[in-house]
Amino acid sequence: METIIEKSLEEAFEEKIANEIRIEPKDWMPEQYRKTLVRQISQHAHSEIVGMLPEGNWITRAPSLKRKAILLSKVQDEAGHGLYLYSAAETLGTSRDQMVADLHSGKAKYSSIFNYPTLSWADIGAIGWLVDGAAIMNQVPLIRTSYGPYARAMVRVCKEESFHQRQGFEIMMTLCNGAPAQKKMAQEAFNRWWWPTLMMFGPKDAESPNTEQSMRWKIKRFTNDELRQRFVDMMVPQAEFLGLTVPDKDLRWNEAKNGYDFGEVDWEEFWNVVKGNGPCNKDRISTRVKAHEEGAWVREAALAHAQKRAEREAVNQA
Amino acid sequence: MSQQKEWPLWEVFIRSKQGLDHKHVGSLHAADAEMAIQNARDVYTRRMEGVSIWVVESKHVHASNPDEAAAFFDPANDKVYRHPTFYEVPAEIKNM
Numbered sequence: 001m002e003t004i005i006e007k008s009l010e011e012a013f014e015e016k017i018a019n020e021i022r023i024e025p026k027d028w029m030p031e032q033y034r035k036t037l038v039r040q041i042s043q044h045a046h047s048e049i050v051g052m053l054p055e056g057n058w059i060t061r062a063p064s065l066k067r068k069a070i071l072l073s074k075v076q077d078e079a080g081h082g083l084y085l086y087s088a089a090e091t092l093g094t095s096r097d098q099m100v101a102d103l104h105s106g107k108a109k110y111s112s113i114f115n116y117p118t119l120s121w122a123d124i125g126a127i128g129w130l131v132d133g134a135a136i137m138n139q140v141p142l143i144r145t146s147y148g149p150y151a152r153a154m155v156r157v158c159k160e161e162s163f164h165q166r167q168g169f170e171i172m173m174t175l176c177n178g179a180p181a182q183k184k185m186a187q188e189a190f191n192r193w194w195w196p197t198l199m200m201f202g203p204k205d206a207e208s209p210n211t212e213q214s215m216r217w218k219i220k221r222f223t224n225d226e227l228r229q230r231f232v233d234m235m236v237p238q239a240e241f242l243g244l245t246v247p248d249k250d251l252r253w254n255e256a257k258n259g260y261d262f263g264e265v266d267w268e269e270f271w272n273v274v275k276g277n278g279p280c281n282k283d284r285i286s287t288r289v290k291a292h293e294e295g296a297w298v299r300e301a302a303l304a305h306a307q308k309r310a311e312r313e314a315v316n317q318a
Numbered sequence: 319m320s321q322q323k324e325w326p327l328w329e330v331f332i333r334s335k336q337g338l339d340h341k342h343v344g345s346l347h348a349a350d351a352e353m354a355i356q357n358a359r360d361v362y363t364r365r366m367e368g369v370s371i372w373v374v375e376s377k378h379v380h381a382s383n384p385d386e387a388a389a390f391f392d393p394a395n396d397k398v399y400r401h402p403t404f405y406e407v408p409a410e411i412k413n414m
Binding site: 080083088090095096097153303310 | 325345346353
């Protein structure tokens with residue numbers, strides 16, 4: 001009897017997926033679907049939160065008040081994106097505390113791109129232009145992802161993200177139109193971020209264990225390699241416009257496929273950073289843990305205050 | 319001292335402009351209602367998305383059961399006569 005019910009539930013679920021009907025929090029869903037989403041959405045949220053760190057350290061050093069206000073706004077958006085995503089993940093039955101604990105213990109991953117350092121102001125331009133550009137490429141298809149709360153969070157994120165990319169491009173354009181030293185700064189930042197950005201799309205399709213099932217469940221709509229190819233095709237003309245050289249000797253236009261051929265990502269570096277050995281992994285997590293621990297008394301005090309006020313109100317009403 | 323460590327969860331509803339309904343936009347954690355409203359402003363209205371905010375502690379929301387949706391909404395399913403298009407109106411009759 002149990003299995004018959006289970007089977008019809010699963011069929012109803014599969015039917016919704018096939019008919020592009022969104023899955024909502026209280027709907028029945030396979031345990032593995034739930035797990036996959038919790039993993040993906042929480043990692044996405046962690047990426048937004050950790051992503052504030054490499055840029056945050058440039059807020060006080062932004063070259064003008066305008067740039068400072070823009071960067072502050074962008075970093076604030078990343079915090080907002082993290083919160084939209086955490087609350088989407090919480091609809092699946094996990095808790096905020098659990099997710100934060102998993103990030104801090106290293107059990108949960110976040111995008112490896114944030115384990116690279118921001119050495120100059122040009123890196124802030126490169127991050128906005130390249131990293132946010134890649135993020136948009138990854139995120140736009142997620143607006144149609146099969147899980148309702150995730151899709152709705154992505155609508156907001158994407159709407160806000162496009163200013164992030166444009167401000168980065170503008171920083172790069174300003175540097176590229178500046179003195180030779182500034183142009184050089186831009187090229188060096190581009191060299192540093194190009195390959196790590198291509199890694200943001202994840203391992204090659206053949207080595208991506210989760211892709212196939214995620215595509216079947218319509219959590220993902222395009223494979224890692226498809227998105228990486230599209231990104232390269234989109235960015236090369238923009239780099240040419242800026243007068244920057246793509247740091248890839250194998251890059252060339254392929255008329256037959258109407259896209260660029262490009263060199264192989266250094267997968268050894270990729271897995272190394274994923275495993276925690278990137279230039280900033282330890283630093284990022286220890287900064288997060290420190291902020292969380294040092295903020296504990298504020299969280300506790302706010303709860304105690306709320307409780308005291310509620311009790312006082314109850315007495316007054318009695 | 320309370321054993322509860324996590325701030326409670328709140329559902330956030332926003333009126334985007336005068337004349338429109340408040341609409342559910344998401345949720346957030348806050349220690350109390352006042353903080354929930356302030357956090358909602360920072361999380362959900364950074365670009366003038368709202369002129370009014372409601373917050374409700376999530377535990378106070380009661381919902382219909384999606385597994386019973388078919389039966390639950392069934393009474394409305396077979397009553398086409400509740401729609402104006404069900405009725406035949408002669409072509410000569412105007413303004414109806």
